[in-house]
Amino acid sequence: MDDGAPPPGKEAFKVTPWEVRGKIDYERLQELFGTSPLDEPVKARLRRLLGTPLHPLLERDIYLSHRDLPEVLDRYERGDPFFLYTGRGPSGEVHLAHLLPFELSRYLQQKLGVEFWVQVTDDEKFLFQGSLSLEETRRLGRENLLDLLALGFDPKKTHILFDTASIRSLYPLALKVAKRVTYSTAKAVFGFTPQNNIGSIFFTAIQSVPAFLPSARAGRPVPCLIPCGIDQDPHFRITRDVAEPLGYPKPALIHNRLLPGLSGEEKMSSSAERKDGVIFLNDPPEEVDRKLSRAFTGGRASVEEQRRLGANPEVCSVWALWRSRFAPDPKEFAEITRTCRSGELLCGECKRRLIPRVQQFLGEHARRRADVERWVDSAIVDGPPGGTA
Amino acid sequence: MDDGAPPPGKEAFKVTPWEVRGKIDYERLQELFGTSPLDEPVKARLRRLLGTPLHPLLERDIYLSHRDLPEVLDRYERGDPFFLYTGRGPSGEVHLAHLLPFELSRYLQQKLGVEFWVQVTDDEKFLFQGSLSLEETRRLGRENLLDLLALGFDPKKTHILFDTASIRSLYPLALKVAKRVTYSTAKAVFGFTPQNNIGSIFFTAIQSVPAFLPSARAGRPVPCLIPCGIDQDPHFRITRDVAEPLGYPKPALIHNRLLPGLSGEEKMSSSAERKDGVIFLNDPPEEVDRKLSRAFTGGRASVEEQRRLGANPEVCSVWALWRSRFAPDPKEFAEITRTCRSGELLCGECKRRLIPRVQQFLGEHARRRADVERWVDSAIVDGPPGGTA
Numbered sequence: 001m002d003d004g005a006p007p008p009g010k011e012a013f014k015v016t017p018w019e020v021r022g023k024i025d026y027e028r029l030q031e032l033f034g035t036s037p038l039d040e041p042v043k044a045r046l047r048r049l050l051g052t053p054l055h056p057l058l059e060r061d062i063y064l065s066h067r068d069l070p071e072v073l074d075r076y077e078r079g080d081p082f083f084l085y086t087g088r089g090p091s092g093e094v095h096l097a098h099l100l101p102f103e104l105s106r107y108l109q110q111k112l113g114v115e116f117w118v119q120v121t122d123d124e125k126f127l128f129q130g131s132l133s134l135e136e137t138r139r140l141g142r143e144n145l146l147d148l149l150a151l152g153f154d155p156k157k158t159h160i161l162f163d164t165a166s167i168r169s170l171y172p173l174a175l176k177v178a179k180r181v182t183y184s185t186a187k188a189v190f191g192f193t194p195q196n197n198i199g200s201i202f203f204t205a206i207q208s209v210p211a212f213l214p215s216a217r218a219g220r221p222v223p224c225l226i227p228c229g230i231d232q233d234p235h236f237r238i239t240r241d242v243a244e245p246l247g248y249p250k251p252a253l254i255h256n257r258l259l260p261g262l263s264g265e266e267k268m269s270s271s272a273e274r275k276d277g278v279i280f281l282n283d284p285p286e287e288v289d290r291k292l293s294r295a296f297t298g299g300r301a302s303v304e305e306q307r308r309l310g311a312n313p314e315v316c317s318v319w320a321l322w323r324s325r326f327a328p329d330p331k332e333f334a335e336i337t338r339t340c341r342s343g344e345l346l347c348g349e350c351k352r353r354l355i356p357r358v359q360q361f362l363g364e365h366a367r368r369r370a371d372v373e374r375w376v377d378s379a380i381v382d383g384p385p386g387g388t389a
Numbered sequence: 390m391d392d393g394a395p396p397p398g399k400e401a402f403k404v405t406p407w408e409v410r411g412k413i414d415y416e417r418l419q420e421l422f423g424t425s426p427l428d429e430p431v432k433a434r435l436r437r438l439l440g441t442p443l444h445p446l447l448e449r450d451i452y453l454s455h456r457d458l459p460e461v462l463d464r465y466e467r468g469d470p471f472f473l474y475t476g477r478g479p480s481g482e483v484h485l486a487h488l489l490p491f492e493l494s495r496y497l498q499q500k501l502g503v504e505f506w507v508q509v510t511d512d513e514k515f516l517f518q519g520s521l522s523l524e525e526t527r528r529l530g531r532e533n534l535l536d537l538l539a540l541g542f543d544p545k546k547t548h549i550l551f552d553t554a555s556i557r558s559l560y561p562l563a564l565k566v567a568k569r570v571t572y573s574t575a576k577a578v579f580g581f582t583p584q585n586n587i588g589s590i591f592f593t594a595i596q597s598v599p600a601f602l603p604s605a606r607a608g609r610p611v612p613c614l615i616p617c618g619i620d621q622d623p624h625f626r627i628t629r630d631v632a633e634p635l636g637y638p639k640p641a642l643i644h645n646r647l648l649p650g651l652s653g654e655e656k657m658s659s660s661a662e663r664k665d666g667v668i669f670l671n672d673p674p675e676e677v678d679r680k681l682s683r684a685f686t687g688g689r690a691s692v693e694e695q696r697r698l699g700a701n702p703e704v705c706s707v708w709a710l711w712r713s714r715f716a717p718d719p720k721e722f723a724e725i726t727r728t729c730r731s732g733e734l735l736c737g738e739c740k741r742r743l744i745p746r747v748q749q750f751l752g753e754h755a756r757r758r759a760d761v762e763r764w765v766d767s768a769i770v771d772g773p774p775g776g777t778a
Contacts, residue, residue, distance in 0.1 A: 123564055127564060134561055134564060164557075164561050167556050168557045171556045172523055174588075175515055175553070175588055178516065178588030178589075179515065179516055179588055181586060181587050182583060182584050182586055183572070183581065183583050183585055183587060183590060184583035186587050187583070194573035194576070195571050195572070197568050197570060198570050198571070198575050198593070198594060199563075199564055199568055199594065200567075201587050201591065202567070202587050
């Protein structure tokens with residue numbers, strides 16, 4: 001496994017589906033992974049299809065890389081719509097970073113009317129996290145779904161594959177994938193050791209299935225687009241390798257950079273020891289206040305220095321939140337960025353402006369979540385989880 | 390993996406779930422595997438419970454080894470009945486050797502009224518046999534079930550786990566097993582190489598589940614007895630190792646020796662190149678005649694020599710058939726054996742007596758098979774296979 005050993009003069013980093021280490025150089029990561037940049041020509045095509053401006057996630061380079069995106073757009077324009085597939089590994093509560101692929105999916109579904117498939121990998125989180133029971137990952141899976149779908153999806157065009165519940169639909173295709181993936185390949189892609197359990201080794205086959213299931217059901221090739229964090233790309237390299245031998249189209253991917261944690265981590269992640277780096281969707285207002293007030297920024301050592309030299313938004317966890325969701329108006333976002341750089345906007349004031357926006361979003365989100373409760377179970381393929389585990 | 394490297398003066402042999410090589414020394418195999426002999430004290434207990442004489446499969450040492458059999462008998466006598474679990478890997482048509490664990494199960498169900506669980510591993514055969522499609526193993530699985538259940542089971546006490554169809558019931562428990570089995574362990578037990586596919590590595594978890602499912606459903610420990618060929622024992626060593634950590638009783642096992650092939654093979658198996666070593670349940674009468682007429686025996690080079698020295702039933706594939714099923718009357722079987730050893734019964738005459746018995750059995754079996762068709766699908770947990778694969 002190429003773990004990002006740096007060329008001379010560059011810092012080392014490592015990005016896998018389960019671990020992010022060091023300072024990520026996203027350009028070098030794309031080279032290592034062999035993905036294509038989401039550059040101006042691709043964005044111009046997206047604007048033609050989706051209108052101007054694009055969603056902030058696209059316009060502001062949070063989605064920064066892809067595989068075969070132009071191909072699915074070509075086919076869409078020829079009248080052959082793709083479906084969206086993304087997933088959630090239910091190892092804890094949903095936080096802001098988890099929303100990125102779901103928010104992009106919501107936007108694309110709303111603009112293009114495409115079908116959306118979401119996979120809940122309660123099996124994966126049970127297999128990979130020693131301390132979690134299957135009962136717990138199932139419970140979390142359903143709770144997480146409510147949070148994620150509350151972003152606003154069309155219930156008639158949303159299909160949920162909840163692994164342990166939908167397994168009768170998943171398993172036959174997973175076997176066909178698994179038969180084409182050797183232990184040797186899985187080891188090279190994921191870095192398994194002999195101490196990995198046999199379920200964790202098989203799991204990638206289950207994660208490949210949603211990319212193929214709509215084609216299998218329709219009896220014709222249905223193109224697939226997967227929005228996901230760039231750290232999840234290794235799973236889908238295997239999916240793409242087996243697609244054509246199985247007679248299905250290779251899924252296209254669109255990758256987001258990782259949302260930084262509030263304590264200065266490269267990836268907002270609740271598996272870190274400190275939970276203060278993370279804003280959960282069910283954080284009460286006072287927690288949002290407390291966490292954001294302490295958040296890591298790109299500010300200077302003193303007010304005087306910051307007024308004189310300006311701050312650095314690119315390393316700031318607060319600016320990353322404005323960028324991703326909380327300053328949808330391009331003018332406002334440009335103004336925040338300009339005054340941050342110039343030293344006019346100090347970090348304390350910036351945080352005081354952001355905190356009520358985040359609190360308001362979470363409050364509205366909780367209300368929309370209750371609506372999803374009404375339809376979520378009927379969207380689960382083969383019915384909701386339950387019964388003997 | 391200990392492959393039976395022989396002590397000085399002994400022949401080498403190898404017995405795994407997928408391969409039998411060399412001349413099997415069953416005593417040494419039991420030592421290697423660490424199983425207990427099905428000796429006179431155990432048989433005396435069985436006679437007390439089941440009546441005298443025992444089924445020929447028990448009385449004539451075709452079942453020759455066990456793990457923890459006295460424990461399940463103790464519990465049975467204290468009013469805590471076990472259930473039976475055996476399985477079928479549908480890689481082809483059913484032949485006479487496949488009937489052994491099913492015939493013992495039928496007998497025990499009839500005598501004791503116990504529940505019978507049968508697993509059809511259509512997933513296994515797809516994963517392990519390059520040339521078989523999943524559609525084919527599913528089709529064979531249902532066909533094979535008809536053949537096996539036609540031995541005569543109580544439909545009200547027979548439960549079928551058809552892997553790809555019953556996977557919603559199997560998968561949660563399979564995950565719990567898989568989480569406790571490392572690649573390293575699976576490799577040691579089954580001899581996997583890096584070229585094995587990731588499905589084949591996971592599979593043993595699926596094969597463990599039926600031993601635990603009745604306990605999981607009942608919410609209390611239900612003892613399990615597994616009749617199987619001794620070559621299948623490695624699978625259940627893993628099952629037994631994970632049982633107690635998962636809170637389920639260790640399944641007991643009762644092992645049969647392998648039925649020899651008609652061409653002199655140690656194991657009647659249709660995966661051999663020549664199909665003439667095998668009597669399939671759907672062989673027409675003339676095929677039975679042809680195959681048995683050519684069958685390997687323990688006879689001598691000439692009639693004169695055989696009259697003088699007698700023949701050797703222990704190495705004879707025809708005598709193995711009398712022993713297992715076709716001479717249920719103990720007196721008749723004793724007489725065949727005695728006259729074979731003495732040289733009175735020549736191989737040609739012996740075969741001429743056996744052929745109509747086998748033909749008659751297969752004819753009756755075909756009629757009973759049609760009865761099973763009426764109830765088989767309703768016995769499959771979660772319903773029969775079908776739909777998109």
